[in-house]
Amino acid sequence: MLLVSVQPGQEVMETIATQLAERGVTDGAVVSLIGAVDECCISNMPADDASKDILTEYRQPFELTGTGEIKDGKVHLHVVLGREGDAALAGHLHWARVETFFVNAYVLAL
Template structure:
């Protein structure tokens, strides 16, 4: 298992992609993602069209947990985000910025065939 960390001042997807490449992870699982972000963009599908995304942006502190995969070097993450008022948001993570805390991704690499 490899820990990929995102520190203050970094963007989550970009950093995880770079760190996975540095660790030689081309294909693998993001078993657990935990931390907090200061802004993000997530998407969900409209009820009438599963082939499109509705992207929503949030600019506030959000607790984050999630899972995902790395396929051919590309990071794909789904998250649950907690915000003020004990409200939860969920969806596909397009981007997120860490400024105050951190995000840790615990990953398992797939063996090369």
Template sequence: MKLLAVKPGEEVIATLSRCAAEAGITNGAIVSLIGAIDACAISNMPATDANSDVVTEYRQPFELSGTGEIVDGKVHVHVVLGREGDMALAGHLHWAKVDTFFVHAYTLSLSADDR
């Protein structure tokens, strides 16, 4: 298992992509994602069209948890975001900015035999 860390001043998807490449993880699982972010964009599908995305941007702090995968070097993450008022949002993470805290991704790499 490898820990990929996103520090203040970094963007989550770009940093995880870079760190995975540096660790030699081309294909694998993001088993657990935990931390806090200050802004992000997530998407969900409209009820009438499973092939479309509705992307919404948020500029506020969130607690973050999630899981995902790395396929052919591309990071794909789904998250649950907790915000003020004990409310939660969930969706596909397009980008997230860490300014105050951190995000940690615990990853497992797949070998060629595992695919």
């Protein structure tokens, strides 16, 4: 099991991809993702066309949990984001910035 840690001032997807590439990981499973982000972009599919994405950006703090995979060096994450008012959002993570806390990814390399 590998631990990839994203610290304040870093972007989640880029940092995870870079740290895994440095360790020679091109394929694997992100079995757990936990932490908090300060802004992010997620996508979901429109009801009438599963081949398209609706991207939405958020500029507020979120608790974050998720899972994913690394395939041919590309990181693919699905996340659940908890925000003020005990509301949750879910989707495919495109980017996220850590400014206040951290995000840890626990990865099993294949």
